[in-house]
């Protein structure tokens with residue numbers, strides 16, 4: 001198991017959110033991460049994560065295989081309008097380009113999921129990442145109207161439209177994933193066997209400003225996502241790396257995005273639901289010296305009050321369930337506090 005033990009701390013850190021990274025000329029100590037514990041990168045490797053077309057007749061097998069090996073893959077043929085993705089990026093860039101004081105009007109408040117600031121996982125670390133984020137768990141209107149009192153509808157309309165599109169796509173992909181394990185709609189008690197799978201939808205935007213010394217900073221520390229699946233729009237700027245962990249020599253692979261594709265990550269709650277058959281993928285984001293980078297992950301999880309444990313059909317007679325059941329909120333709390341050890345804490349002896 002990969003760890004970032006150099007930074008293990010026992011308190012929850014409160015970071016100063018008020019720093020405007022776009023004006024920082026030097027990577028100071030608080031931004032300097034010594035990632036000496038981590039596996040090497042793939043500078044010369046030509047390896048790529050699986051690319052799967054949603055219209056492929058063999059889709060179920062291909063998705064199933066990708067989830068049991070990499071835990072991450074790219075999808076093409078997903079049908080999300082290019083124009084909508086462009087508008088998402090435009091509005092995201094418009095938000096992050098605002099002066100820091102204006103963005104802070106939407107600052108995430110203690111205990112809230114939504115809002116502007118550093119990634120929640122940062123509370124585990126002393127250091128600061130070279131990025132800023134904006135989380136929208138519900139409608140962004142309340143936050144956006146603080147930022148742009150007279151002019152927030154355009155931002156909100158795009159975010160709502162994109163979220164709706166993502167929710168439908170996430171539901172479709174999750175059914176394909178589960179059907180590869182011969183799980184059918186009746187096996188999920190919390191969802192009506194209707195077309196769309198019921199669940200929580202969280203849209204998040206990341207911004208990685210240009211960095212004077214990318215070798216000392218990290219955009220997003222290595223982590224697995226917590227929910228069922230993530231649909232990531234990584235934009236056309238390089239930076240995302242995933243850990244290839246299904247062979248003896250774990251190593252980082254840079255994601256070379258097929259134009260137009262979206263990236264699907266298996267998250268920890270799906271890892272739990274499938275009793276470990278699908279593995280949540282460890283990934284990180286690097287920063288660039290010459291240009292900033294935008295990315296937008298959409299997190300799809302279970303309905304708020306649903307307990308998620310391994311599906312009975314997937315627990316073997318000899319092994320039984322590997323994890324105890326948990327609700328999404330509790331899991332997000334564990335993740336903030338224990339980082340990559342959160343999943344281990346739920347392991348049954």
Ligand SMILES: C=C1C[C@]23C[C@H]1CC[C@H]2[C@@]12CCC[C@@](C)(C(=O)O1)[C@H]2[C@@H]3C(=O)O
Nearest residue numbers: 119120121135202223225226227299335
């Ligand atoms: C629905 C989610 C998923 C969250 C928490 C909450 C909103 C923000 C998401 C992220 C985004 C950045 C990485 C991460 C690790 C983080 O710190 O914040 C993610 C986290 C998780 O997957 O645990």
Ligand SMILES: O=C(O)CCC(=O)C(=O)O
Nearest residue numbers: 206220234240285295297
């Ligand atoms: O920026 C990226 O490509 C990855 C971001 C990410 O992993 C996340 O927000 O969870």
Ligand SMILES: [Fe+2]
Nearest residue numbers: 223224225283
């Ligand atoms: Fe992630």
